[in-house]
Amino acid sequence: MSNPQNLQSAQILVQMMAELATLQQQQAVVYRRHLEDLQAQTEQQTRVLQNFLAQFGAAANLPHLDRLKLSSQDQRCRFCGCRMGARSPAGEGEQNSNQETVIPFQCKQEHEQAAGLVKVLPSTSDTGKRKSDLQSDPSRLQSPAKRQRLSMPGFEEAIIFSDVKSIMKVVHSRLNDQDKLSAFLKKKISDLETDKRELVGVFGKTGAGKSSLINAIIKEKNLLPSGSVNACTSVMIKVEANTRSSKYEAEIEFITKEEWRDELWSFRQFLDNNKNQEKEDDDYHDAVEKLSALYGQEWRRSFENPMDSKYFKEIPEFLQSRRKMLTYESANELSAQFVKYTRSESKQGEGDEGKKWFWPLVKCVTVRVPNNPFLQHVTLVDLPGNGDCNKSRDQMWKGIVGDCSTVWIVTEINRAASEKEAWEILESVSSLIGNGGKCQQIHFICNKSDLLDDSDDLSSADIHDRIVKRNLQAKDGVRKKFNKRSKIKKHFHDDSFRVFTVSSKEFLKGKHLSPEETEITKLQGLLQELNDCHSETINYVNGAYGILSLIQGANSRGVGDKKGRICAKLEIIMILQLDNVRKEMEKTFLAFEKCLADGVEKSKRSYGEKLKNFLYQGRNSGFCGVLKQVVENGGVYKPKKGKLINLNMKLASCLTDSIDEEFRKTFLNDSECGAFNGVIKTFSLNTDSLIEKYKNTELQLRFLKTEEEKMKAKLNRIIRKQKKKVYSSLTETIENIMEEGYCKAAEFKGEGMLYCMRETIKNHVHSKKDMFEQAKNTMLEKLHDLMENILDILEKTTKESIKCSFKTDGSLLPDVSTELDMVKKHYDQLAGTPDDEVSLTGFADWVETAEAWSQTGFPRGSAD
Secondary structure (H helix, E strand, C coil), rough: CCCHHHHHHHHHHHHHHHHHHHHHHHHHHHHHHHHHCCCCCCCHHHHHHHHHHHHHHHHHCCCHHHHHHCHHHHHHHHCCCCEEEECCCCCCCHHCCCCCEEECCCCHHHHHHHHHHCCCCCCCCCCCCCHHHHHHCHHHCCCCCHHHCCHHHHHHHHHHHHHHHHHHHHHHHHHHCCCHHHHHHHHHHHHCCCCCEEEEEEECCCCCCCHHHHHHHHHCCCCCCCEEEECCCCEEEEEECCCCCCEEEECCCCCCCCCCCHHHHHHHHHHHHCCCCCCCCCHHHHHHHHHHHHHHCHHHCCCCCCCCHHHHHHCCCHHHCCCEEEEEEHHHHHHHHHHHCCCCEECCCCCCCCCCHHHHHHEEEEEECCCCCCHCHHHHHHHHHHHHHHCHHHHHHHHHHHHHEEEEEEEEHHHCCCCCCHHHHHHHHHHHCCCCCCCCEEEEECCCCCCCCCCCCCHHHHHHHHHHHHHHEEEEEEEHHHCCCCHHCCCHHHHHHEEECCCCCHHCCCCCCCCHHHCCHHHHCCCCCHCCHHHHHHHHHHHHHHHHHHHHHCCCCHHHHHHHHHHHHHHHHHHHHHHHHHHHHHHHHHHHHHHHHHHHHHHHHHHHHHHHHHHHHCCCHHHHHHHHHHHHCCCEEECCCCCCCCCHHHHHHHHHHHHHHHHHHHHHHHHHCCCCCCCCCCCCCHHHHHHHHHHHHHHHHHHHHHHHHHHHHHHHHHHHHHHHHHHHHHHHHHHHHHHHHHHHHCCCCCHHHHHHCCCCCCCHHHCEEEEEEEHHHHHHHHHHHHHHHHHHHHHHHHHHHHHHHHHHCCCCCCCCHHHHHHHHHHHHHHHHHHHHHHHHHHHHHHHHHHHHCCCCCHCCCCCC
16 A cells, blocks of 8 residues: 555646646637647647556545546546647536647657656566665665756756747747847847757777677666677677667668678788788787678588679668668567677587678667667667777777766676786776766776676675675776876876676676665666756756846836936946956967977977887788788878877877876866866856846846856857867877878888888987977967967847847747746755755655556465
């Protein structure tokens, strides 16, 4: 039976719904104007919420429910967040009753997003085990303000978001196209909606348990394949929310036909020139593995036309340069089908010779999961450690790595501190994700924490204690190892590095550890923070509130005599604020100039030694093959195993080392801190103080304040994107200048090839030693362009907002007083969400318990 506390929480919910119904009655005034344009089907959302209501049982039969006075159809509409048109008077007959119109959510996507907020997290167990699911709810580990993402207020928030979007769509349609102010306002409304997605990059060698980890965290046990298949290290796998349908989908992107022809040519050249190659050689193994996956053993016997269409019957999309789509009802079905695009059998048995694996042709697989709260605004990306020899794969890899806001390094706990490959991956990407990227957090994940040696004779309690003790030791060891990695610490503070000891197996089975002790729930909580649904809704509502304030303020009387005086004050403030920004930028530019000048001098003194250490690190035929790969691939070579070789980065290292500390201080990845010592973040027109002095212009000044915040958020996005180009310009300039030398060196073949390649590269660098000065000038030029762009956006956007607020006639604008009142109520409601939602978390827990009972098939009250 339901306990009194949960019944009380349910009463509060129903009371809230009653108040929401009253508000929706008021909304009808607005939505009647455009009923024809806003009609849509709400059947899917209706079914979800009917099931939700069914879980109430007796608890839904409360006195507060009578206040709603809704028919069954009305209940479905109201609980879906739908707006209702004017109701026909009772007794007017069937014809009039059929004229009632329901205004649903704006699109199916919003229905599914709202449903995802209400829907209890899906079970990861095929047998319906719910106890561990309830215990592992990440909301239990969060503060009340954060728990709203998994509780009912998250659903209410989705309704608010949809309501305000609907209001703004109506306002947008009422604005004419005949004056500049209306055009300005229409653009502002269109710019309100932004799709903010956070990328989490997941790195780790094959066998580290990345797939099982991702499956456990997002509660999709059988989504990513693991076990009897070996992961392909070159294919990127994105896991994100399916916002378009309720099915499981995989979108497969191939490399081009031309790229595969080039790889085939390289394989043939390599195999022909290395017929006696030892089979343990990584490059030999790589070529054989790819050819065998796609062509079986046929390539060994006769291989005259490898591009013949008979080899691609299952994937005609590859020949047609299209993407392949797979769509299924369940994760199991999808996983069984897309595995051949990402993996190979670890051991092929009899009868498997004709089985084909298409991963050598695949660039990226995007897996879309329906109704998953952890993926609302987050994309998880399973990434290769060091890019790829294929240029298009490598370009995509660099772009994704640079855009990751969080990076997970996954390794087995038994070798966490000493695992060479994991630390090499982190070091190799540190500049790309740090100064050259957007990464704010590195999470070092020690996986498979449940594995213990010699545990057969131990009791469950002893196993638990040993696991917990070993976890603490592993965390301490990894932290000490991080403190010794100076190359990584140049880009990240200690606070940016966190260690987790994780067991996906224990999270699912709970044999020795609680869900919290597996630390899967901690990672789930971090994903919820990244989703940041509350922030998205507040940003949208704030922007809408500001726009409606300007429209209504422009229609207000009694402001005209003060407009000139306020404009003058605002313009003076703007000039002073811009001057502060400009001065701080000039300091930054001078600091960069000094650091780079030092870097140029160090580069000129040390490049000879660096070149010698690289070119003469090996004197055998093995190094000859490595150097050949380097010059053929623009100075970069990624071996199957081991560190990435990048001669361009070696030559540019003194320049990047000289600038790293200043760059990190100037362009902090932490979103709470601003670039250029926070001077952009503190840019302000001081509208709050002006509102106190000029009460009649409060609406216009409120709009300016919201525009100011939006402008700074836009600038932060621009800075995060452009700073990557500024940082990478040093290495890219070196690479461009070295290209001619690489091409000449790649032409040599046969006897004496190693000597000729060495001499060619050495002579080219000596003749181009001014390339370090060129690299410095290129970076400073890009930095200057970024600064000018920032100042230009600050000035133009602020001037335009001031002009439209106080220098433009608003006589042609519609009356939006009703809309403004409605949005203000939502604005005030959101401001109180963190406190108000505490009383409803008990109800959210009760809903999860109700679903758990429904999964068992037992009636209520049959716990015994």
